[in-house]
Amino acid sequence: MDDVAVRMIEGSFGQILVLTLDIVGTFAFAVSGASAGVKRELDLFGVLLLSFSAATAGGIVRDMLIGAIPPAALSDWRYLATALVAGAMTFWCNPLIDRLRNPVQLFDAAGLALFAVAGAQKALAYGLSPMMAALLGMLTGIGGGIVRDLLLAGVPSVLRSELYAVAALAGAIVVVSADVLQLHAAVAALLGAASCFVLRLIAIRYRIRLPVSKATRKPQ
């Protein structure tokens, strides 16, 4: 097999990898958005809209920033279908999902990990520098949650949560480093997503937070 063919297969493998990460991440964020909407007693369409917005916002912003127009989430029907199925499932089967301790947070963590990885890999594929690819991966990861929280008129949880953006950045940095070390893209994705997801869950479990500025602490 010659070089060009190898590169084509790798290229197409890379595309399938980003697509798979994107779709699973879309599902996770859609459930997280829909759960938040059900809690706020939105009607069916409001829930679906929130689930679609949360699920696609990160990827749409990423695609607009790197010039992939129209964004995959709008030109490929599978994103829409995934978000709608996840939203409808959450709407009608909410009791099942509610048995999970904290469904918004759990699915949010999964979406965060998957989008951070997919964002970093797509940015690398579009020729951005490693540092910027890591930053864009983080933005892709946190974008969906920000839009979900803004639409419900709250302060985005990313600004308050335990190692939220930090975990997304960590996952994206793992992907970018693995790319520099020329590891296989699938290995990079697995390592990156696992680091982000585990780091986030540990931070939630043990309430790990970064310090706040001393300026705002009261004098003792």
Added chain:
Amino acid sequence: MDDVAVRMIEGSFGQILVLTLDIVGTFAFAVSGASAGVKRELDLFGVLLLSFSAATAGGIVRDMLIGAIPPAALSDWRYLATALVAGAMTFWCNPLIDRLRNPVQLFDAAGLALFAVAGAQKALAYGLSPMMAALLGMLTGIGGGIVRDLLLAGVPSVLRSELYAVAALAGAIVVVSADVLQLHAAVAALLGAASCFVLRLIAIRYRIRLPVSKATRKPQ
């Protein structure tokens, strides 16, 4: 007349149609944004800014998503002029507009209908698939109201209102279906805008809402 000439006239007719729908929709959303601003006691410039944002946000997002850069609302002075005239009128002649039962809602419904139709037609013209054109029409329609409500720090009414996004989607679907059936673009626009506007007004009048998830209802 040969085929090319016909297509050019149709093309130019299509452009004039989108422009007309856009401008009237801009006027309607500008009045809706300005009315909301006057109610919240913003000063003159705040009212104009809100009226411009509400009037152009949907179209700007649409143009950025389909790659029509710079967006028409920024490159064509008629959008700005329309939004400013509508905003200034609302600011100084508010008592007149206030005689209408609920000016924000009424103009909002008109803007919703016009932008949903214009958005779907522009997306079709840029070669998006029918399903995505309908989705983009809906987004164009609801974008202005979302930005208006977010800037005033509220939950966007689209998430709570009676058949708001549903009406926009219905109007856009009518346009896309008419296009598939090869009806004339002007007929499609008229049918689409009328369906959306009437559906929204009926929903407001009779307080028609979609169901909320059973999960959030209290046990009887």
Added chain:
Amino acid sequence: MDDVAVRMIEGSFGQILVLTLDIVGTFAFAVSGASAGVKRELDLFGVLLLSFSAATAGGIVRDMLIGAIPPAALSDWRYLATALVAGAMTFWCNPLIDRLRNPVQLFDAAGLALFAVAGAQKALAYGLSPMMAALLGMLTGIGGGIVRDLLLAGVPSVLRSELYAVAALAGAIVVVSADVLQLHAAVAALLGAASCFVLRLIAIRYRIRLPVSKATRKPQ
């Protein structure tokens, strides 16, 4: 020296000018965003994220609207570095910055002036009409503050503040007029930034506001 060389030097001078204005503006808005974050007791990463968002939002939106993809704030590491240094400084040296009467407002005014000017000049360089370049300059200036306030779930101060958007528009109009009069770009930038900054500070000092609509005033 022949014409082409002159133009190249001017072109490169123009780029350096926009870059310089952008970087100093980035620093100013980053301090403003970080100060707002420290006040709300965000943790270190939340403060850095808010400082990066406030510092780059205006420029990113400008670049996306004129089609400069990927936006300078993402492709050029100096923006990120500036925002992070400014954010970290604010986080750890907050007492120093707090001695200033109102650091958010002061740095915000500086960022407003610098971005309004940089936005108008970059828009002119991308061939937008003078009127649209002035409008885009204003949007670039006010964008960062809007994103900062939205992320903290407040009504953007631009809608309520003393001559905020007016000052940005004034600065951008000065730049555009100077360009029409063929003044040197550096002179234009200096005049524009000074007008915006001074106008904003005077408006804050003497609480100058534009009128609100009579419709909302209570009857006497």
